[in-house]
Amino acid sequence: MIDAQLTRRGFLADTARLGTASWLALNIPWLTALAGCARDDARAGFVALTPAEAKTMRAFAARIIPSDDRMPGADEAGAVYFVDRAFAMPVFAESVTGLRAGLADLDARARAAGAADFAALPSRHQVNIMREVEREPFFEAARTLVVIGTFADPSHGGNKHGAGWTLLGLEHRPSYSAPYGWYDAHADVDSSKRVA
Amino acid sequence: MNQRKFGERDSVDFVIVGSGASGGVLAKELASEAFDVVVLEAGPWQEANQFTHDELAVERENAMLNLAFEPVQTIRGSEAEPKRPNTGRGLTYRRGVGGSSVHFAANYWRFRPIDFKERSKWGPISGTGFADWPITYEELEPYYTKVDWEIGVSGAPGPSDPPRSRPYPLPPVPNKSSGAVLERGARALGLHAQAAPLAILSRQYDGRSPCLACGHCSYYGCEFGAKSSTLATVIPKAVATGRCEVRAECTVSRVETNASGRATGVLYWDREGKERRQQARAVIVAANGAETTRLLLLSASPAFPQGLANSSGNVGRYIMFNGHAGVFGRFEHPLNEYKGPVATRVVHDFYDADPKRGFYGGGGIDARFNYQPIGFALGVLPDDVPTWGPEYKRALADYFTHSVRFYAHLTSLPVATNTVTLDDDHRDRWGRPGLCLTYADHPDDTKAKHWFRDRAEELMTAAGASRVWAQPVLPIDGGVQLLGTARMGDDPRDSVVDRYHRAHDVPNLFICDGSSFVTSGRGQPTMTIQALAYRAAEHIARFARSDQI
Numbered sequence: 001m002i003d004a005q006l007t008r009r010g011f012l013a014d015t016a017r018l019g020t021a022s023w024l025a026l027n028i029p030w031l032t033a034l035a036g037c038a039r040d041d042a043r044a045g046f047v048a049l050t051p052a053e054a055k056t057m058r059a060f061a062a063r064i065i066p067s068d069d070r071m072p073g074a075d076e077a078g079a080v081y082f083v084d085r086a087f088a089m090p091v092f093a094e095s096v097t098g099l100r101a102g103l104a105d106l107d108a109r110a111r112a113a114g115a116a117d118f119a120a121l122p123s124r125h126q127v128n129i130m131r132e133v134e135r136e137p138f139f140e141a142a143r144t145l146v147v148i149g150t151f152a153d154p155s156h157g158g159n160k161h162g163a164g165w166t167l168l169g170l171e172h173r174p175s176y177s178a179p180y181g182w183y184d185a186h187a188d189v190d191s192s193k194r195v196a
Numbered sequence: 197m198n199q200r201k202f203g204e205r206d207s208v209d210f211v212i213v214g215s216g217a218s219g220g221v222l223a224k225e226l227a228s229e230a231f232d233v234v235v236l237e238a239g240p241w242q243e244a245n246q247f248t249h250d251e252l253a254v255e256r257e258n259a260m261l262n263l264a265f266e267p268v269q270t271i272r273g274s275e276a277e278p279k280r281p282n283t284g285r286g287l288t289y290r291r292g293v294g295g296s297s298v299h300f301a302a303n304y305w306r307f308r309p310i311d312f313k314e315r316s317k318w319g320p321i322s323g324t325g326f327a328d329w330p331i332t333y334e335e336l337e338p339y340y341t342k343v344d345w346e347i348g349v350s351g352a353p354g355p356s357d358p359p360r361s362r363p364y365p366l367p368p369v370p371n372k373s374s375g376a377v378l379e380r381g382a383r384a385l386g387l388h389a390q391a392a393p394l395a396i397l398s399r400q401y402d403g404r405s406p407c408l409a410c411g412h413c414s415y416y417g418c419e420f421g422a423k424s425s426t427l428a429t430v431i432p433k434a435v436a437t438g439r440c441e442v443r444a445e446c447t448v449s450r451v452e453t454n455a456s457g458r459a460t461g462v463l464y465w466d467r468e469g470k471e472r473r474q475q476a477r478a479v480i481v482a483a484n485g486a487e488t489t490r491l492l493l494l495s496a497s498p499a500f501p502q503g504l505a506n507s508s509g510n511v512g513r514y515i516m517f518n519g520h521a522g523v524f525g526r527f528e529h530p531l532n533e534y535k536g537p538v539a540t541r542v543v544h545d546f547y548d549a550d551p552k553r554g555f556y557g558g559g560g561i562d563a564r565f566n567y568q569p570i571g572f573a574l575g576v577l578p579d580d581v582p583t584w585g586p587e588y589k590r591a592l593a594d595y596f597t598h599s600v601r602f603y604a605h606l607t608s609l610p611v612a613t614n615t616v617t618l619d620d621d622h623r624d625r626w627g628r629p630g631l632c633l634t635y636a637d638h639p640d641d642t643k644a645k646h647w648f649r650d651r652a653e654e655l656m657t658a659a660g661a662s663r664v665w666a667q668p669v670l671p672i673d674g675g676v677q678l679l680g681t682a683r684m685g686d687d688p689r690d691s692v693v694d695r696y697h698r699a700h701d702v703p704n705l706f707i708c709d710g711s712s713f714v715t716s717g718r719g720q721p722t723m724t725i726q727a728l729a730y731r732a733a734e735h736i737a738r739f740a741r742s743d744q745i
Binding site for chain 2: 134168
């Protein structure tokens with residue numbers, strides 16, 4: 001039967017870690033609405049995010065799943081484009097306020113540190129600011145959107161060219177054939193006899 | 197799909213509410229016996245080419261469940277507590293032709309002889325309605341075999357399997373790495389990992405494609421028709437008889453009864469929202485343990501003030517979900533569990549309850565890692581892995597392909613105070629009351645979850661995992677297995693239907709789905725739901741032919 005891990009009312013029911021993200025749990029309907037939104041792949045500009053917000057969100061995303069020279073991160077995946085779409089949903093309007101305030105707060109903290117904005121800070125200073133706010137509801141909500149934007153089907157705006165799947169090591173083909181992994185490829189002869 | 201259309205004034209032999217695991221089988225069997233059948237299904241008729249692998253749509257937005265018009269479900273731990281919105285799992289089922297057989301993982305364990313007579317063997321359990329079934333494994337075995345061959349089940353016998361009258365029609369699907377490491381652990385501990393029976397085709401069968409190992413069984417519809425849902429198997433055959441009409445997007449509001457206490461048909465809203473009536477010689481309710489409850493309770497009348505078929509008061513009572521407990525492991529080499537069906541091996545050495553454990557409970561442990569990328573990235577990594585930054589990224593890249601979960605599927609006890617009831621405070625688009633779940637785990641069920649989690653952890657360690665971490669044991673707040681809410685029994689004071697699924701209170705009303713269960717089994721109830729449906733269909737046809745409905 002269906003796995004008990006899967007919940008239909010949100011991200012959150014099964015694991016203790018996600019249980020803390022109740023702020024987002026209360027804002028699930030926007031995800032439902034998102035299913036019906038247009039899924040064009042246009043990457044020209046942002047629909048809902050202001051240029052400043054997009055810049056900050058992009059920098060934030062790059063600290064959640066950082067880029068490096070080996071594997072793509074949230075930035076290569078274009079997670080910010082997914083976040084932009086999420087912001088554009090009317091049903092998300094109530095939550096957008098909190099996210100916008102959170103992004104503005106990141107910029108304000110950066111300015112207090114002498115930078116033009118959050119994106120202008122060196123990454124280690126960005127990390128320090130994010131540590132200051134990582135217990136706030138904004139942080140978990142924004143982090144969750146970045147993760148979804150990195151791994152959701154590219155038709156939702158992020159996971160550009162399957163960058164998130166590349167990071168995971170997922171081949172993303174419509175079908176596969178055995179052997180699937182190292183252990184079934186190297187199974188003992190006697191265990192295969194057992195089920196013959 | 198081209199199908200027979202019955203007119204509005206036509207009275208048919210049977211109207212069946214629900215087209216899922218049970219309703220689909222009943223429709224095909226009764227139509228094949230030359231009875232006229234109308235099936236009413238609340239959800240849409242989606243075909244395989246409408247299903248998708250889009251995780252955000254399916255798992256996060258519930259695209260498969262067609263929830264659009266469902267009211268808020270509520271939950272409470274006891275009647276003394278206020279109802280609160282159930283933000284957890286809730287009563288989970290799919291609306292749509294084929295029901296939840298479309299998007300389930302298709303594990304097809306049979307029950308065993310002990311499941312039907314466990315109360316006699318174990319004795320009473322305080323605070324429960326623990327009871328024997330009025331039927332035995334031996335009576336049901338021919339119908340289990342019928343399920344195997346009619347819909348296509350892949351598998352191979354295991355060392356402690358119940359007797360079977362015919363081999364599996366199909367060999368097991370190829371083993372996965374999860375199954376290979378479970379075998380390793382089991383061998384090291386002197387246990388047995390056997391091929392997990394699946395309602396998924398390992399080879400072409402009955403004109404259907406074999407499994408292409410796309411890795412999207414659990415929660416997804418099969419685009420290849422390789423999963424043996426009723427949508428892919430019996431429903432097209434029912435329609436092809438020319439005696440069965442499946443009406444999708446039709447929500448039944450009420451089973452109607454006459455002055456002599458017989459069912460006359462049902463009232464329903466069609467897809468345009470128009471109220472319609474379908475008359476029938478007999479009504480069969482196969483809407484699942486939650487919706488069957490709602491329909492029976494909403495069909496109250498002066499003659500049936502507590503709800504239809506509810507003189508015992510047991511409609512909605514004794515709901516069981518099956519407990520679960522899981523342990524994760526990370527291995528040195530890739531397992532790539534995102535490929536293939538959910539689980540290919542299961543350990544059944546702990547199936548029977550054992551007084552030495554100090555509690556009642558038994559189950560099976562399978563191996564799986566059925567997480568798609570978003571669900572994995574948001575909820576699976578060990579607690580000491582940061583949730584953002586370079587270490588998080590390294591863990592994402594490592595654990596997705598290298599992890600597995602050993603997952604226990606367990607008994608749940610039938611507790612009289614665990615109920616599904618109508619919730620007048622929340623209503624659906626039709627104004628019907630929603631559903632409230634009142635539920636608290638029996639102490640033995642909680643002990644079983646902890647005990648089995650420990651066994652899963654031992655297996656994982658013995659299998660050679662380089663890192664082992666456990667899922668928290670949490671109280672049940674809903675589930676996909678909706679069992680026991682219209683239980684079967686010989687005594688009308690204590691059960692809703694008799695051994696042939698006939699309502700004790702209404703001679704031409706039959707109720708056949710997970711609600712008929714007396715005990716929960718060890719998880720994976722769909723095989724038994726379908727065996728019951730094949731058996732019920734045979735008896736119902738017999739009654740109909742001999743004017744006993």
